[in-house]
Amino acid sequence: MSITHIVLFQFKQDAAPESVQNACKRMLSLKDHCLYPSTGKPYIRSASGGKDNSPEGAQGGITHAFIVEFATAAERDYYVASDTVHQEFVRSLDGLIEKALVVDFTPGVL
Numbered sequence: 001m002s003i004t005h006i007v008l009f010q011f012k013q014d015a016a017p018e019s020v021q022n023a024c025k026r027m028l029s030l031k032d033h034c035l036y037p038s039t040g041k042p043y044i045r046s047a048s049g050g051k052d053n054s055p056e057g058a059q060g061g062i063t064h065a066f067i068v069e070f071a072t073a074a075e076r077d078y079y080v081a082s083d084t085v086h087q088e089f090v091r092s093l094d095g096l097i098e099k100a101l102v103v104d105f106t107p108g109v110l
Helices: 017-033 073-081 084-092
Strands: 003-011 044-051 064-070 097-105
Touching: 003 017, 003 073, 017 044, 017 064, 017 084, 064 073
Parallel strands: none
Antiparallel strands: 003 064, 003 097, 044 064
């Protein structure tokens, strides 16, 4: 069963716009740079996201949202716990992020 991984960021107010844009581009590029160890091939099915533009005003400070899809929970688990490319990306956000939220779900499982 596939897994949908939602990542929400609140970038710090004083973060340079170029740094925020670069972090967002790198987040989306994980799809091509994260390789599964047994195959040596990219394993992220899809990745999309960007800057919030909701008129509802219910963002709670969240400025950017990303959706990453995995074919299996095992692939998601590898991404979260072991993928060095992903871990390096997370470390690179130090000093840029005020708040991060992550929610995962299996489509259709209520």
